[in-house]
Amino acid sequence: MLIVVAGMPGAGSSTVIQHALKLLRESGEGFASASSPASASASAGAVGFKHLNYGDVMFEIALQEGIVKSRDEIRKLPQTTQQEIQRKACDRIAALSKKENIILDTHCTVKTPFGYLPGLPAESLQKLSPRLFVLIEAFPHEIARRRSSDRTRERDVEDEKSIEEHQAMNRAISMAYACLTGAPVKIIENHDGALEKATTEFAELLTRISQNSV
Amino acid sequence: MLIVVAGMPGAGSSTVIQHALKLLRESGEGFASASSPASASASAGAVGFKHLNYGDVMFEIALQEGIVKSRDEIRKLPQTTQQEIQRKACDRIAALSKKENIILDTHCTVKTPFGYLPGLPAESLQKLSPRLFVLIEAFPHEIARRRSSDRTRERDVEDEKSIEEHQAMNRAISMAYACLTGAPVKIIENHDGALEKATTEFAELLTRISQNSV
Amino acid sequence: MLIVVAGMPGAGSSTVIQHALKLLRESGEGFASASSPASASASAGAVGFKHLNYGDVMFEIALQEGIVKSRDEIRKLPQTTQQEIQRKACDRIAALSKKENIILDTHCTVKTPFGYLPGLPAESLQKLSPRLFVLIEAFPHEIARRRSSDRTRERDVEDEKSIEEHQAMNRAISMAYACLTGAPVKIIENHDGALEKATTEFAELLTRISQNSV
Numbered sequence: 318m319l320i321v322v323a324g325m326p327g328a329g330s331s332t333v334i335q336h337a338l339k340l341l342r343e344s345g346e347g348f349a350s351a352s353s354p355a356s357a358s359a360s361a362g363a364v365g366f367k368h369l370n371y372g373d374v375m376f377e378i379a380l381q382e383g384i385v386k387s388r389d390e391i392r393k394l395p396q397t398t399q400q401e402i403q404r405k406a407c408d409r410i411a412a413l414s415k416k417e418n419i420i421l422d423t424h425c426t427v428k429t430p431f432g433y434l435p436g437l438p439a440e441s442l443q444k445l446s447p448r449l450f451v452l453i454e455a456f457p458h459e460i461a462r463r464r465s466s467d468r469t470r471e472r473d474v475e476d477e478k479s480i481e482e483h484q485a486m487n488r489a490i491s492m493a494y495a496c497l498t499g500a501p502v503k504i505i506e507n508h509d510g511a512l513e514k515a516t517t518e519f520a521e522l523l524t525r526i527s528q529n530s531v
Numbered sequence: 532m533l534i535v536v537a538g539m540p541g542a543g544s545s546t547v548i549q550h551a552l553k554l555l556r557e558s559g560e561g562f563a564s565a566s567s568p569a570s571a572s573a574s575a576g577a578v579g580f581k582h583l584n585y586g587d588v589m590f591e592i593a594l595q596e597g598i599v600k601s602r603d604e605i606r607k608l609p610q611t612t613q614q615e616i617q618r619k620a621c622d623r624i625a626a627l628s629k630k631e632n633i634i635l636d637t638h639c640t641v642k643t644p645f646g647y648l649p650g651l652p653a654e655s656l657q658k659l660s661p662r663l664f665v666l667i668e669a670f671p672h673e674i675a676r677r678r679s680s681d682r683t684r685e686r687d688v689e690d691e692k693s694i695e696e697h698q699a700m701n702r703a704i705s706m707a708y709a710c711l712t713g714a715p716v717k718i719i720e721n722h723d724g725a726l727e728k729a730t731t732e733f734a735e736l737l738t739r740i741s742q743n744s745v
Numbered sequence: 746m747l748i749v750v751a752g753m754p755g756a757g758s759s760t761v762i763q764h765a766l767k768l769l770r771e772s773g774e775g776f777a778s779a780s781s782p783a784s785a786s787a788s789a790g791a792v793g794f795k796h797l798n799y800g801d802v803m804f805e806i807a808l809q810e811g812i813v814k815s816r817d818e819i820r821k822l823p824q825t826t827q828q829e830i831q832r833k834a835c836d837r838i839a840a841l842s843k844k845e846n847i848i849l850d851t852h853c854t855v856k857t858p859f860g861y862l863p864g865l866p867a868e869s870l871q872k873l874s875p876r877l878f879v880l881i882e883a884f885p886h887e888i889a890r891r892r893s894s895d896r897t898r899e900r901d902v903e904d905e906k907s908i909e910e911h912q913a914m915n916r917a918i919s920m921a922y923a924c925l926t927g928a929p930v931k932i933i934e935n936h937d938g939a940l941e942k943a944t945t946e947f948a949e950l951l952t953r954i955s956q957n958s959v
Contacts, residue, residue: 396876396954400927426923430953431877432931435923442924448610449645486930490920492704495640495649496656496711497924499614502700503646525644526610662824663859706918709854709863710870710925713828716914717860739858740824 319414319445320366320526322519323425323436323491324453325483327460329507329515331422333453334368336516337523338420341366344520366523369413371423371436374406396431403441411444418527421445425452425487425494433486442497449526450491450502451519457481459509533628533659534580534740536733537639537650537705538667539697541674543721543729545636547667548582550726551734552634555580558734580737583627585637585650588620610645617655625658632741635659639666639701639708647700656711663740664705664716665733671695673723747842747873748794748954750947751853751864751919752881753911755888757935757943759850761881762796764944765951766848772948794951797841799851799864802834824859831869839872846955849873853880853915853922861914870925877954878919878930879947885909887937 324330372388379385379402384394391399413419426433437445455463457477491502503522507515538544586602593599593616598608605613627633640647651659669677671691705716717736721729752758800816807813807830812822819827841847854861865873883891885905919930931950935943 396929426920426929429929431950432879432929433920433923434929435920435927437924438927439925440927451646482932486916486920488700489703489706489917490924492640492647492649492700492917493707493710493921493924495647496651496704496707496921497653499649499652499654501610501640501643501646501648504696522645665860702914703917703920706854706861706863706914707921707924709861710865710918710921711867713863713866713868715824715854715857715860715862718910736859 318448318526319410319419319421320449320451320523321421321423321437321445321447321494322451322453323423323487324507325424325460325480325487327463327480328453328455329463329512330453331370332512333505333507333515333519334420334422336512337520338366338368340516340520341523366418366420367413368420368422369410371406371410371421374409375402378402378405378409392427392429396429396434399429399434403436407441407444414445420523421447425490426483428483433483433490435490437494439497442494447494447498447500449500449522450494451522452487452491452502452504453507453515454484454504455507455509457484460484532662532740533624533633533635534663534665534737535635535637535651535659535661535708536665536667537637537701538721539638539674539694539701541677541694542667542669543677543726544667545584546726547719547721547729547733548634548636550730551737552580552582554730554734555737580632580634581627582634582636583624585620585624585635588623589616592616592619592623606641606643610643610648613643613648617650621655621658628659634737635661639704640697642697647697647704649704651708653711656708661708661712661714663714663736664708665736666701666705666716666718667721667729668698668718669721669723671698674698746876746954747838747847747849748877748879748951749849749851749865749873749875749922750879750881751851751915752935753852753888753908753915755891755908756881756883757891757940758881759798760940761933761935761943761947762848762850764940765948766794766796768944768948769951794846794848795841796848796850797838799834799838799849802837803830806830806833806837820855820857824857824862827857827862831864835869835872842873848951849875853918854911856911861911861918863918865922867925870922875922875926875928877928877950878922879950880915880919880930880932881935881943882912882932883935883937885912888912 322330322334372391375391376385376388379391384398384402385391391402410419410421424436426435457480460480461477494500495502505515505518536544536548586605589605590599590602593605598612598616599605605616608616624633624635638650640649671694674694675691708714709716719729719732750758750762800819803819804813804816807819812826812830813819819830838847838849852864854863885908888908889905922928923930933943933946
């Protein structure tokens with residue numbers, strides 16, 4: 318099973334995924350045990366997901382092929398080269414998802430000088446067959462502030478208006494993804510000071526989908 | 532010919548369809564006769580549509596297969612089971628549309644615990660080949676109030692903000708539906724106290740598309 | 746290579762295209778020479794684009810087949826006839842794009858009595874394989890005013906609210922186009938008094954994509 322989790326830079330998708338997986342590991346059999354100890358116990362074994370970052374897999378491939386030296390160079394590559402790397406990463410991820418449950422940490426669209434580049438074009442969706450799309454969102458002003466204080470890698474300065482536009486385009490394309498795959502789109506809000514709420518919501522979603530029931 | 536009419540719970544899609552079909556039956560040859568009695572007369576015969584509710588067909592199938600006992604249980608079923616029933620309902624509707632004109636009363640997306648589940652995934656669209664998508668909309672506050680006073684079946688309490696979000700996601704996916712099928716998307720507003728306006732607009736649309744002309 | 750440029754009537758897409766192509770011709774080798782004279786010189790030869798208007802090609806075909814006499818009659822034709830002409834125009838454009846670089850001046854959706862008709866349904870996208878989608882946008886009040894003072898052809902009076910809705914639907918379907926083709930969507934704002942800014946932005950985009958680099 319492959320689950321797509323998408324958030325724009327600053328939305329905190331990677332953090333939400335990491336915290337949720339930690340929560341599931343720590344709670345072990347106890348998680349979600351309030352309502353049904355038996356099924357929770359059964360599900361605890363099933364809730365095993367590998368966290369894979371699409372950009373990391375792309376960087377891995379670009380590095381192996383000697384195309385780039387640092388991660389930020391990827392989005393400065395020619396459009397066709399980016400798409401070629403994207404395709405190879407997709408094949409690798411699709412192959413992995415045959416063997417284990419994957420949470421694919423990615424972007425609905427990547428903002429490039431050529432505009433909003435779809436992160437999961439139809440061709441990729443067909444290979445990946447995602448079971449669920451999760452959008453991690455926050456208010457534009459939260460994302461803008463998080464980006465400005467994030468020094469872990471270079472980022473373009475974008476004002477709130479452009480973040481709002483980007484997030485709206487992401488929602489729009491997520492519905493095209495849903496239409497093509499038949500998979501639902503879940504929006505999880507990750508507001509300042511409410512990481513735990515977002516984490517719990519995502520962890521419960523993972524438990525539910527592993528149990529394949531509501 | 533199959534026409535999709537989609538509205539979220541509380542938008543009043545079923546009511547608009549029922550009233551428009553009643554209007555067309557009652558007006559008979561006279562409907563739209565002001566401008567062109569001859570073509571209106573010709574069209575009156577053609578304006579024969581069967582009103583089919585997607586959820587009803589799904590319930591019919593789930594009931595026949597002993598999966599549920601009441602309609603509300605369907606949306607609480609595992610995602611994959613829901614999709615399986617959805618597929619079977621789609622096949623039944625597609626078969627019916629070969630024999631008569633169908634107005635398919637459905638939802639662009641269904642709000643589930645796993646998020647917005649597409650009502651008409653690519654696979655269904657290919658089978659149904661809709662000629663036209665009609666979105667029945669209302670203001671979020673109207674929908675919220677209609678839902679709270681609607682006692683005919685159980686409904687989740689949703690605030691206006693989430694209704695607004697849902698309606699925006701429905702519009703987005705409707706454009707993916709349009710892209711895949713080539714069929715246009717018509718928005719008809721069904722505001723409080725203006726059911727007659729919505730009804731007339733939809734009835735005229737049915738007449739026009741039957742005449743295959745503007 | 747085929748690039749789609751889409752704008753609703755009054756957004757000024759044709760004007761932006763014409764001015765950008767004039768700018769590229771006039772600047773010749775000098776364009777974009779500030780940073781890299783050598784590559785700019787190389788690109789100048791490559792930046793050869795033919796401006797093709799989808800509506801013109803449709804009108805050409807409809808005229809040749811004796812279906813219409815004036816351009817405005819096309820959108821009053823039966824939906825199926827419009828779609829048939831659209832298909833033929835698409836084939837002609839796809840054939841041309843095999844021989845030269847095409848800028849296809851068109852609409853994301855056309856507002857018809859049957860609703861928002863997709864300008865580039867999946868079938869057309871497959872034939873055209875666009876490399877890039879460019880949306881030319883303006884504020885609804887700008888578009889409304891431009892339309893009201895545009896006497897070159899008949900136009901429906903639409904208020905700002907409906908322009909805003911139309912523009913949002915265009916954005917939504919553009920993301921479905923992006924999803925199906927893998928091509929990015931670039932939004933260029935063409936505000937009153939800022940045609941030069943829009944023109945320069947589009948000309949630079951054409952230069953970049955010809956160089957296939959950022």
